Amino acid sequence: MSRRGLVGTAAGTAIAGGLAASVGFLGRDAKAPAAPTSGGDPTEVLHPFRGAHQPGITTAAQDRMHFVALDVTTDDAAELRDLLTAWTRAAERMMAGAEATPGGAVGGGPYGVPTDTGEALDLPPSGLTITIGYGASLFDRFNLAGRRPAALRDLPRFPLDQLDPKRSGGDICIQACANDPQVAVHAVRNLVRMGFGAVSVRWSQLGFGRTSSTVREQPTPRNMFGFKDGTANITADDTAGLDEHVWIAPADVSGGASWAAGGSYLVARRIRMHIEVWDRAHLQEQETVFGRSKGEGAPLGQRAEFDEPDFEARGADGNPRIDVAAHVRLAHSANLDGVKILRRGYNFTDGTDGLGHLDAGLFFIAFCRDAHRQFVPMQQALARADLLNEYIEHTGSALFVIPPGLGDGSSARPSDWGSQLFG
Numbered sequence: 001m002s003r004r005g006l007v008g009t010a011a012g013t014a015i016a017g018g019l020a021a022s023v024g025f026l027g028r029d030a031k032a033p034a035a036p037t038s039g040g041d042p043t044e045v046l047h048p049f050r051g052a053h054q055p056g057i058t059t060a061a062q063d064r065m066h067f068v069a070l071d072v073t074t075d076d077a078a079e080l081r082d083l084l085t086a087w088t089r090a091a092e093r094m095m096a097g098a099e100a101t102p103g104g105a106v107g108g109g110p111y112g113v114p115t116d117t118g119e120a121l122d123l124p125p126s127g128l129t130i131t132i133g134y135g136a137s138l139f140d141r142f143n144l145a146g147r148r149p150a151a152l153r154d155l156p157r158f159p160l161d162q163l164d165p166k167r168s169g170g171d172i173c174i175q176a177c178a179n180d181p182q183v184a185v186h187a188v189r190n191l192v193r194m195g196f197g198a199v200s201v202r203w204s205q206l207g208f209g210r211t212s213s214t215v216r217e218q219p220t221p222r223n224m225f226g227f228k229d230g231t232a233n234i235t236a237d238d239t240a241g242l243d244e245h246v247w248i249a250p251a252d253v254s255g256g257a258s259w260a261a262g263g264s265y266l267v268a269r270r271i272r273m274h275i276e277v278w279d280r281a282h283l284q285e286q287e288t289v290f291g292r293s294k295g296e297g298a299p300l301g302q303r304a305e306f307d308e309p310d311f312e313a314r315g316a317d318g319n320p321r322i323d324v325a326a327h328v329r330l331a332h333s334a335n336l337d338g339v340k341i342l343r344r345g346y347n348f349t350d351g352t353d354g355l356g357h358l359d360a361g362l363f364f365i366a367f368c369r370d371a372h373r374q375f376v377p378m379q380q381a382l383a384r385a386d387l388l389n390e391y392i393e394h395t396g397s398a399l400f401v402i403p404p405g406l407g408d409g410s411s412a413r414p415s416d417w418g419s420q421l422f423g
Helices: 003-008 010-023 077-095 136-140 181-194 239-245 255-260 283-290 327-331 375-385 387-391 417-422
Strands: 064-072 129-134 172-178 199-210 264-273 346-352 358-368 392-402
Touching (some): 064 181, 172 264, 283 327, 375 387
Antiparallel strands (some): 129 172, 199 346, 264 358
């Protein structure tokens, strides 16, 4: 059902009553589901907003993404806290398939400024998820230093990085994923609109074509080089793996930072792919670089995508079947003391670079329990020797702590982002 349909039906009003009374955030035209719902159409999927963890992490990866990093421009802690609380209400409504505010697009009359921009008014929820995170720079202000988790500190600079400061960092991040790009853009646009005067956009990224699967039912997608990506990803049903590698444990945080337990860390890396150079490489070179076959996605020397790579196997020439500098070898947990991350990236194309080449690549997103113990050693190994480095460059970078999920008022967990951050 579209947002307009939900607003205009008595049924939409009726189903929301109980929730609005208990939570106080949804208007009478929206109801957040307790579990994912779908009629088989991906645009009709509804994901729950509240729970132990935020949506948009282990949620089945949607087709589109809009990611934005924001700078906080206000010096008033109360203003930021109020904004985060208002964002909570709007995010929950939009994930439920409603407008950002009740009647926001046209309900304010001809002389009222709309409080919803309206471009998603006729669109179904499309599996929208909204995920919020905070950068280390935010905790330097508003007396929040004592609430900053120790693992939230700047990533080191890696060899070959070509980072653009205008595409890196940020006080706050918002990740909106959906199966319709307009629904994702609408979510980010309206949250940014609500923050006018308190936050400003530092950088943003649109993504299409997920590059990882987060549930086993999803086929492995392909990146802009045509190879399957994220075959060995952690999936939503691997609860032990999530606890070990993704969720911040209570023992990881202490004192004022204990609020972050149950959350995660988000690493964002904008990776430019030199696709014109890649497109002139022969197939054998491409497969050597990745260490996998391009068609099936199997590790070289194996037959099926999910076969375990054999790093000891050698070819007829006596050389390793999987090159010692192949991407799959260097990134594999077996060669990183068991390190794993949950990948959730997207492809992008952002016009041209002004030199006749496409500005395209991978917007890499990973969730992990501690980026400095997981992502950093992985990226250091890749930056030193990965054959793929000839064809890519990292142009943007950021690290954010992702808070745990919100409660519904019946538990000890905070029910809005404002009270969660400020305590």
